[in-house]
Amino acid sequence: MAAFAGIVAPGSAVGEPVHYERARGISGYRPVRYPFAAADSVSPLAGTRGEARPISEPHRRLAGVRVPSFADDWYHRIHLLPPRIDLGNVISPIERRLEVWNAHLQEQTVLAIEATGADGLVLSGPPAPPLAFGALQSRTYSFSASHRGAPVINAQFAFRFTGGGEMRLTVTGRRVVVFGIRPDWSDGLTERLEWLSEVLEAHDGSEQRIRLRQLPRRSFEYSWLLDGQDVRLLEHLLFAWGARIYCLPVWTDGSQLLQDVAAGGRELVVPNAPHVDYHPGGMAVLWRSAVENEAVEIASIDGGVLTLTLALGRSWPAGTRVLPARLARLEGTTTVRRVTDTIASGRSRFTVEDLTAAAGSEAGSAYRGYALLDWPPDWSEEIDVSWQRKLTVIDQGTGTRGFDDEAGAPQVGRRLTWLLPNRPHITAFRQWLAARAGRVHPCWLPTFTSDLQVSRVVVSGGSGLVVLNTGYSRFVAAHPQRRDLVLRTTAGTFFRRVTGADELSVEEELLSLDEPLDVTVTVDQVLQVSWLELARLDQDAVELFWETDSVVRVQLSTRTLPS
Amino acid sequence: MAFETGVAANYRDLLERLRTFLTKHPALLAANQQWTELRWVSDATTQELLLRAPGLAGADEIYCSVRSYENPTSGYYMWDLNGGIGFSPADTFYAQPGTLTGWLPMMSLWNEATPYWFVANGRRVVVVAKVSTLYQAAYLGFILPYATPGQYPYPLLIGGSMTGQRGRRHSITGPNHRHFVDPGEDAQNASSTATMLRGPAGAWLPFQNTYSSTSESRYDSARPVWPGSYSYLSVFREALDGTYVLMPIVLSQGNSPSDHDLFGELDGVYQVSGFNNAAGNLIQVNGVDHLVVQNVFRTSVRDYWALRLA
Numbered sequence: 001m002a003a004f005a006g007i008v009a010p011g012s013a014v015g016e017p018v019h020y021e022r023a024r025g026i027s028g029y030r031p032v033r034y035p036f037a038a039a040d041s042v043s044p045l046a047g048t049r050g051e052a053r054p055i056s057e058p059h060r061r062l063a064g065v066r067v068p069s070f071a072d073d074w075y076h077r078i079h080l081l082p083p084r085i086d087l088g089n090v091i092s093p094i095e096r097r098l099e100v101w102n103a104h105l106q107e108q109t110v111l112a113i114e115a116t117g118a119d120g121l122v123l124s125g126p127p128a129p130p131l132a133f134g135a136l137q138s139r140t141y142s143f144s145a146s147h148r149g150a151p152v153i154n155a156q157f158a159f160r161f162t163g164g165g166e167m168r169l170t171v172t173g174r175r176v177v178v179f180g181i182r183p184d185w186s187d188g189l190t191e192r193l194e195w196l197s198e199v200l201e202a203h204d205g206s207e208q209r210i211r212l213r214q215l216p217r218r219s220f221e222y223s224w225l226l227d228g229q230d231v232r233l234l235e236h237l238l239f240a241w242g243a244r245i246y247c248l249p250v251w252t253d254g255s256q257l258l259q260d261v262a263a264g265g266r267e268l269v270v271p272n273a274p275h276v277d278y279h280p281g282g283m284a285v286l287w288r289s290a291v292e293n294e295a296v297e298i299a300s301i302d303g304g305v306l307t308l309t310l311a312l313g314r315s316w317p318a319g320t321r322v323l324p325a326r327l328a329r330l331e332g333t334t335t336v337r338r339v340t341d342t343i344a345s346g347r348s349r350f351t352v353e354d355l356t357a358a359a360g361s362e363a364g365s366a367y368r369g370y371a372l373l374d375w376p377p378d379w380s381e382e383i384d385v386s387w388q389r390k391l392t393v394i395d396q397g398t399g400t401r402g403f404d405d406e407a408g409a410p411q412v413g414r415r416l417t418w419l420l421p422n423r424p425h426i427t428a429f430r431q432w433l434a435a436r437a438g439r440v441h442p443c444w445l446p447t448f449t450s451d452l453q454v455s456r457v458v459v460s461g462g463s464g465l466v467v468l469n470t471g472y473s474r475f476v477a478a479h480p481q482r483r484d485l486v487l488r489t490t491a492g493t494f495f496r497r498v499t500g501a502d503e504l505s506v507e508e509e510l511l512s513l514d515e516p517l518d519v520t521v522t523v524d525q526v527l528q529v530s531w532l533e534l535a536r537l538d539q540d541a542v543e544l545f546w547e548t549d550s551v552v553r554v555q556l557s558t559r560t561l562p563s
Numbered sequence: 564m565a566f567e568t569g570v571a572a573n574y575r576d577l578l579e580r581l582r583t584f585l586t587k588h589p590a591l592l593a594a595n596q597q598w599t600e601l602r603w604v605s606d607a608t609t610q611e612l613l614l615r616a617p618g619l620a621g622a623d624e625i626y627c628s629v630r631s632y633e634n635p636t637s638g639y640y641m642w643d644l645n646g647g648i649g650f651s652p653a654d655t656f657y658a659q660p661g662t663l664t665g666w667l668p669m670m671s672l673w674n675e676a677t678p679y680w681f682v683a684n685g686r687r688v689v690v691v692a693k694v695s696t697l698y699q700a701a702y703l704g705f706i707l708p709y710a711t712p713g714q715y716p717y718p719l720l721i722g723g724s725m726t727g728q729r730g731r732r733h734s735i736t737g738p739n740h741r742h743f744v745d746p747g748e749d750a751q752n753a754s755s756t757a758t759m760l761r762g763p764a765g766a767w768l769p770f771q772n773t774y775s776s777t778s779e780s781r782y783d784s785a786r787p788v789w790p791g792s793y794s795y796l797s798v799f800r801e802a803l804d805g806t807y808v809l810m811p812i813v814l815s816q817g818n819s820p821s822d823h824d825l826f827g828e829l830d831g832v833y834q835v836s837g838f839n840n841a842a843g844n845l846i847q848v849n850g851v852d853h854l855v856v857q858n859v860f861r862t863s864v865r866d867y868w869a870l871r872l873a
């Protein structure tokens with residue numbers, strides 16, 4: 001049996017396993033102890049750091065483009081903020097701020113600020129040019145406008161920069177003076193609304209109507225009777241401001257302050273504001289006398305409360321008259337009649353400059369595509385009806401005369417008067433007038449006369465109307481200009497078209513209606529049967545004659561159209 | 564505009580170099596746009612630098628500040644970035660008037676050699692620092708607002724590359740370790756991120772494009788930084804002729820699906836495609852070099868931006 005020498009590897013610190021069994025072939029052993037060699041005892045090896053930082057990377061050069069953005073639009077220029085100033089009505093000194101911002105990323109120098117038409121306007125604040133604006137530097141100028149100066153403000157301030165750049169500030173506005181001479185109501189007050197339309201009439205009487213003016217012109221005319229101080233004031237108003245724009249109170253639309261308002265206030269309580277001529281951006285006048293008054297600008301209207309753009313300059317006691325006001329120009333020659341050395345009377349006419357659009361609205365229901373005016377005229381004045389024919393006379397002077405009835409039908413003109421007794425009526429009528437726009441838009445207009453006499457009961461569901469013979473079936477027979485009627489009865493009002501007519505006897509004729517009545521109407525229930533005519537105004541100008549501040553008389557000419 | 568590049572010995576040296584750069588660089592002095600040093604404290608383990616920038620025309624007062632601190636045990640070497648609306652000599656770094664409170668935008672640096680790029684004018688300074696193979700960045704100063712100075716007089720942006728609790732190692736790979744151009748935070752709508760803008764109303768507004776759910780997630784936040792928030796940015800490449808397209812970085816706010824505010828753009832900082840691109844490349848636009856920077860450790864196509872070196 002061979003005997004081998006062995007070692008036990010140093011598996012643990014002890015070096016020799018606790019339990020072991022020596023192979024029988026191993027005759028002896030010796031434990032091996034760590035370290036095995038001297039070299040092994042050099043304990044642990046430490047690394048040294050080779051400094052390679054910072055880490056460098058391979059770099060490339062690339063080409064690129066930069067995307068333009070909003071910053072390119074917003075920067076690299078000069079901003080004038082605001083670029084345009086509308087002063088509105090300069091009725092007291094106004095101050096506004098103007099920001100000049102050099103949005104260049106480099107310095108810019110203002111060489112000059114050139115003002116044109118700047119009568120009564122002052123631009124102040126930063127030092128006078130030449131003045132350097134650093135990159136992105138903003139300066140605020142103070143801009144003030146006095147109420148003395150040219151009546152129409154149209155000024156330009158040109159900021160000239162180095163390098164030829166130029167920025168322009170445009171300032172617009174107007175200066176007004178209150179024409180506080182109140183009307184002499186014994187003569188009333190006339191308000192005139194003037195549309196403009198062109199009517200192209202064909203040979204057969206049909207026509208094309210073109211509206212030429214967006215907003216109706218408006219004017220006021222009234223007389224006044226003055227004495228003492230007011231006469232002198234009037235003369236000076238005419239002397240200094242005759243060619244300029246006045247702030248004219250709308251005398252028909254006044255009301256009174258119910259409570260005192262203090263200086264610095266910005267609100268006026270005006271109960272009638274929703275019904276009269278106030279509008280945002282327009283003006284109002286506080287009036288105590290021709291001398292003692294103040295014009296204010298209206299920022300907004302909420303119910304009966306006017307909010308003003310500027311605070312009131314002085315306080316006003318309860319009872320002060322508040323009126324809407326319009327910018328108006330004196331028209332024509334003003335004649336001042338001197339009754340005595342201190343009393344004067346006269347009449348003046350104003351055209352309104354700040355026109356606004358009146359909302360159009362119809363006064364009645366609609367029938368066959370057109371609105372219907374169901375508003376009887378005032379019979380205190382007669383209704384004139386004129387029958388015109390488009391009749392051409394061919395007269396050579398030698399033989400008999402020839403006649404050509406071009407349209408084949410008459411043009412019926414009517415002259416109607418309305419008396420509008422209160423504000424709601426007046427407002428509704430104005431809106432109806434706005435919807436007509438002068439001669440442009442027609443509407444159904446009853447003749448308001450008893451044109452037919454019903455002679456037999458009209459049963460429910462019956463589509464025939466028996467009337468006393470007026471020669472309708474013989475002469476007219478549902479002609480397009482005379483075939484619609486309004487049947488007023490105690491059972492209701494009916495609008496019907498006549499589709500045919502037959503003569504029943506010498507006394508009676510039968511009119512066929514396009515639609516039967518849905519109730520039975522006896523003869524004594526019928527109040528009035530009038531023809532309905534499609535008519536337009538025969539005038540572009542309408543005069544409202546104000547008898548008082550709530551009663552208006554209007555006279556209108558109309559003419560019929562084929563329906 | 565002043566530009567400087569070099570290698571700082573460590574994070575403390577970097578701040579000293581920034582201090583010298585902003586207050587003494589010849590280009591800034593020549594344009595009269597050098598920054599004023601309001602406080603400089605250099606202790607054994609901290610530094611504080613409070614500055615006032617003059618704006619381009621010398622008419623502004625822009626307050627920005629940096630504080631460095633370290634913790635060798637935890638292995639972090641930080642810059643805290645802050646800004647305010649004034650300087651109070653009696654108050655500490657974190658209690659200056661109008662400063663950011665809570666978590667701040669930060670830069671997580673190290674105590675080793677650090678290549679850096681500084682670009683500044685009188686309105687803002689941008690710092691890019693390379694830590695190992697990561698990039699850290701900061702933007703201190705005004706953006707270019709879409710408003711006049713009268714409408715938005717103090718558009719101060721404090722942008723960094725890390726936010727969260729103070730003291731974070733540069734090796735963190737979470738969503739709160741992102742640059743100000745495409746910022747993130749651990750949680751959605753976090754009140755502090757690496758991009759904090761003093762809004763038109765005077766409040767500090769956090770901007771955020773990503774947050775952490777199971778991993779880093781991109782989300783349509785209330786105040787995203789465009790175009791980092793754009794979902795198709797990852798397929799954005801160079802132009803057909805090989806030129807790279809630099810897009811402005813716009814700070815926006817979504818009030819409702821139909822009502823958005825745009826505050827303005829970062830000055831001299833642009834998004835660029837990372838396609839075939841790498842950090843350290845130079846992109847020349849109209850003769851001006853732009854340094855390509857990666858968003859900390861990220862190297863996907865959408866994670867690169869360019870800094871105008873002028």
